[in-house]
Amino acid sequence: MITIKDIAARLQVSPSTVGRALADDARISAAMKQKVQEVANELGYVANRAARMMRGVSSNLVGLVVPDIRNSFYSTIAHALSKCLEQEGYQLTLSETDDDRQTELRQIRELTSANVAGIIIVPSAKPHAESVRLLGMTPHIQLLRKHASLGEQWFGIDDVQALYQPTRHLVDLGHRRIAYIGSSAELPTGAARLKGFREALAGAGSPCEGIEELGAPGSSEFARDALRRMLALPAPPTALVVGSVLHTFSVLEELLASGVSVPERLSVAGFSDELAFRWWGPGLTTVGLPVSELATACGLWFVHRMKQKVPSGAPYSSISPPTLIVRGSTRRHP
Amino acid sequence: MITIKDIAARLQVSPSTVGRALADDARISAAMKQKVQEVANELGYVANRAARMMRGVSSNLVGLVVPDIRNSFYSTIAHALSKCLEQEGYQLTLSETDDDRQTELRQIRELTSANVAGIIIVPSAKPHAESVRLLGMTPHIQLLRKHASLGEQWFGIDDVQALYQPTRHLVDLGHRRIAYIGSSAELPTGAARLKGFREALAGAGSPCEGIEELGAPGSSEFARDALRRMLALPAPPTALVVGSVLHTFSVLEELLASGVSVPERLSVAGFSDELAFRWWGPGLTTVGLPVSELATACGLWFVHRMKQKVPSGAPYSSISPPTLIVRGSTRRHP
DNA sequence: GTGAAAGCGCTAACAG
């Protein structure tokens, strides 16, 4: 392994000179910097990260903490961030929490002890106090979900709108008994989406009945059961809005399995625009979310922040709007 | 930051005793280990990775190098590996290559200079010579794709079977003009799949015409164009087999867009079993691949190898079988 | 402008 000492010996100068030259220190002559660079390249010198880190410089590692990478939401994010950060010499590490605060804490512990340059996190419903403390010591940005305790640096989508729009669309189509299957209101996003749903109902000209079922997005069974319960009601809903990608998948499965005719018997609006949603039955009406753009914006901001060396970071929030995509699964209520 | 010195001071012993106790050294009394553990927990001691790494111990980082994490193949792998390695205290880092050898090289450079414990890689078609050299110095395992130059540690699926089975299925259904849209034969997997396709044709009782189109899996347009060309032939195929997930998505898109009736006009067999394939039209006949199991096996093996401290690793290959899943998109040729 | 020297926290060789 080539060290600065080797370069120093080769040039008959001291290691510190070489170190400074490499760090582009102002006190070193341009000529010397030039020579050092040449020899470094010639010898194939690569700085020893461990040694550098030990001197307090943080690593080039950026931790991405998400519930589950298999969710296309998060893999899209991982892709965009990876692209963005790679260009600036950062390396992305992946941590999955399964939406479990203990796991989340373990992952954050791991990351901080690895001296990461920063953490980009989709926090769980109620982060552990210790997680909050550890994140406080590390530059971090929240993505999608926002938790007050984790600071004010956040990139997300307008979750209220993301449910207001499809619900409003159904209201405008004349539906007056509308069901909602969404993720738990304990999650900040879940609460916001529920709010969007309710606001749209409240904004209807005439009284509008909302049938709500909330459950953890992790359990694929929940949404299917909820749907079955709803359809078995004495007065079943004429339309359904779903408030999470995973639940949308489950709902679509169940609709096919139980042979409910869409949109004749039930109008359905999904969440997020997966490729497969276009194929499903008559095509699924849904909200498109600029996830990739969001992640890129987040990555750019992160890099910017690191360069400015403003560790704590002033409050900054970015909110991206959803877009309603109307397909065949929703129609006017007779 | 809490160091072993702090613990040592607290217990009135030397730092090395603490270090050894923490490392579970045989020479330290159980009583002492116990006490050290207690104080360590109490003080919230976390080992300094940088310092440890500088002493030659490799990091707990494992590099996962894949073409594109948005491909569900790879996100499934990332998930399984992350789970598997996390339990053993490893941290997964994510690198994307876009199937480009230069990018691949950059990523591998990055990983080796970060002193990763190992690399799990889905190699590109023709890895750079320098990539080969660098991987030679680092414990690594190939996943899915196998490149002779990168050694003999490989976990993959039986790609020949993965195409033999659906093709054979179509042959058995009486089809005698069968099209294949697959990934470039430059990729080891592409070549094996093509082989499987051809073998199935050759094994037909009567002469069987194969119409082949191979293209990079990256370009979503390729498969759609190829399909259009095939359908415009004077004697169009009566059945189609697809040899990559991404191409399958494109083909399904194009079939819907151009209104080809499946399976009446064309029987179609896809690659890999995405959730959405069940929804598509009459349900897509396809091959199921045990990707998650494969990745878990790979992760377990990796951990095992690290523990045994057998850095180079004897040749080891594991090959997983595909399963044909018959749905509505294929039927007997009239 | 450059050099000498002191560590960062940990491990490991060498002493007891």
Added chain:
DNA sequence: CTGTTAGCGCTTTCAC
């Protein structure tokens, strides 16, 4: 069984 000591490669005073 435990303590002493010497670094790993780098950054960073403090000297000149």
